[in-house]
Amino acid sequence: MTEKKTAEPGKTPDLEKLEDGRLVLNMGPSHPAMHGIVRLLLTVEGERVVGSDIEIGYLHRGFEKTCETITYNQCVPYTDRLNYVSPFINNVGYALAVEKLMGVETTARCKYVRVIMSELSRLTDHLTCIGANAMELAAFTVYFYLINAREELYKLTDSVAGGRITPAYTRVGGLTRDLPADFKRDTAEVFKKVRKNISDADKLLTRNRIFYDRLHGTGHISKEDALALSFTGPALRSTGVPLDVRKATPYLVYDRFDFDIPVGSNGDNYDRYLVRLEEMKQSMRIVEQALAQLPDGPINHPDFNVSLPPKAEVYGNIEALMAHFKLTFEGVKPPKGEVYQAVEGGNGEVGFYIVSDGTGRPWRVRLRPPCFPLTGGLSKMIQGGYLADIISTFGQINMIGGELER
C-alpha cells in the first residue's frame, strides 16, 4: 500500500493524481469485467499495479447472526445462498457439522446421494468459473458452451431437489427426498453432453494463444505464500500442494472412490484453470462410481429425534406425530459443545464451526469461507502485474460474494 488515505469508503475520490506520477484507480463495486461486487482501489504506475486495497462487504447479509435466531434445520436454505454456485456442498457441509455435533451418522444411501450431489455442484461451480472467466477475456463462445453444460446439470438438480440453484436439499440426519427413478439414466445422458461441452471448451481455450498468454504467469503466488495466506482448493493446488479435504480427511464415503487430485506447479492462473478443468473430469468419475455403488435403503436417520418421521407414520402413530411436532417447532437439540467440520468446496475448504448451548437454536454458526483468504491474497497476486491481468486473476480466484461476505 502506497496510499493509505485512499482506503476510506465513501470519501474516496475516484481518480486522484498523486505527486509522483501515480494514479489511484477505482475499480468496482459494479464493474463489467468482474462478476461479484468488490471494490479495488488500485495505485497504478502506467499500466503496472503498484498497490491495491480491496474493499468487500457489499453482499454482507447477516447469515451468521440470522442463524442464531432460527432452528438448525431452518438454517439449511441460508446455506444454499452462501456459495450459490455450488449450493449442495454447503448444504452437505452444514448437515455434516450438525450431525457431528449430535454424534449421529446418516444411512449409507444418504451418504452416497450427498456425494453425488456435491460433485454435481463442483461441476457447476467450475463450469461457471471457467465460463465467466473466458467471457471476461472475450471468449464468448466458450461461455455459451459451458453454460449450456451447466444448464443440463441444473435440469438434473432440479429433478432431484426441486430447485435449480437453491435446492435446500439436506436436513439434519438425511435429505428432503430421494433421487428420482430415472436418475442414473438421466445422469449418463447429461454427462455425455457435459463431456462434449468441456472438451469443446478445452479445445478452444487450453492451447489458445491469447488465452494462454493472458493466464500463463499472471496472478502468480508461491507455495509458501499460499500456505501463509490460508489458501485452499484449486488456488493452493495450483502451487503444488495436493491438499484436498476429500483425500486428507475423507468425509461421507469419499474413501471408497478412485479419483485423482490434480495439482499444478507454477501457481499461476493457467495452472488454476487446468486444475479446475481436470477436477471436473474427476468429479464425473466420482459420480459414476457412486452411482454404480449406490445402495438401496432409507435416506433418513431412523431416530425420530433426529429426522422427521415419514408422513404415513405421522398420521397413524401418536409417537411419530409428537416427534414431528417437536422437531418442527423446537428443532433438533444437539448436546452442548462445539465442532468444526470441513468439506471440500468449489473454492477450497468450506468449514462450519458450530457452537451449541443445548437448545434447538445454534449459539454460533461460523462459516469458514474459502474465497475469503483468496480475496485477501488478491493484493499480493496482482502486485506488480498489469492492470489487465487483474481480470484473469480475479476470475480464477472465483470470488463468490455470498460466501465471501455471508
Next chain:
Amino acid sequence: MGLETALGHSFLTTRLDEAVNWGRKYSFFQYPFVTACCGMEYMSTFASTYDISRFGAEYPRFSPRQADVLFVVGTVNEKLAPVLKRVYDQMCEPKWVVSFGVCATSGGFYDNYATVQGIDKIIPVDIYIPGCPPRPEAVLDALIKLQEKVGRESVLDRKYR
C-alpha cells in the same frame, strides 16, 4: 388505408407514442447490477438456452450511460445502497428498473441489520420478479411485461416520473 395509398410508399402514418415505444421496447439495453445468487439465473437467461436476445434485450451494457433498463439482480445491503442509487442516477432518461428476485424486491428472507428491505426504498421500480432466484422463464415473462408497460407509456409521461 388512407394517406399511404394516395401518396405511395414514401411514408406511413402512426402515433408518435407508438413509433417511439416500438423502438424503445424492442431494443432494451440492460445494465445488470448483479450482486448475488440471482446472478446465476441472470447468466442462464442471457446464455443460449433461454436466449434473452430473442426479445430484443440483446446485450448487457455495463455503462449506466448507455443503458435503459437497470436489472437489480440480488440482495442489496446497506453498504451497497448508495452505489445502486448512484448507478441509477447516472442512467439517462428514459429508464426502467427491474427488481430481479425477492431480495431486491423485499429483502427476501434476509430481514436483519445488513439488508435493505427492497430496492424500492431507494429507487423507483417498474417490474418485480418473484422467486429465489426466479427461473429464467420468469425473467423472460418479466421482460415481456416490461415491454407491454413501455408500450402503454406516452412520451409526454416521462417528465412526471
Next chain:
Amino acid sequence: MTSYLLDTLKSRFPEAVLETHAFRGDETALIKKEALLQAAAFLRQELGFDMLMDLTAADYLPREPRFELVCHFYSTTHNYRLRLKCPVEAHDAAVDSLTPLWAGANWFEREVYDMFGIKFNGHPDLRRILMYDGFEGHPLRKDYPLKKRQPRMLHKD
C-alpha cells in the same frame, strides 16, 4: 483420553493452558490470551502447523469472560488439526495479532474486529471489513439487536 498434541502443548505451556478437551474428536485447548502468540508460534515452528485455517470468535454474553477467540490450525505435512481458544474479557478486548506468523490472519482478524469489536495488538491495518464506516456497534455481539439497521442513506417508506 490422551492426545499427543494436547499433551505436548500442556507440557510446554503448563501455566497458560487452562483446559483441554476433544469433543467429537476435535482437539481443543483453552489458552490464556497472553500466551496465544507464543503458543501459535510453537505450533507453527515445532509442530508443523503451517496453516491458519480459520480465526473467529464467539460471544457468550452473560458469562465472564465474555468472548472466546477461536483459531483452527491445520498441518499439511502431518494432516492434523487443532483448535486453540482464548477467553477474552469484555473490558479488555484485545489480543495479540497472529499476522507476524501467518499473513492470512490479516483479514480474519479484521472480520473479528468488525463483528465482535475485539482488537488485535500489532495488526497492520485494523479497520472494518464487512460493515462500513459510520456503523456503530458490532453486529455479531449478542447484545446487538438482529434488526437494528443503520442506513447510509435515506430510505423511502
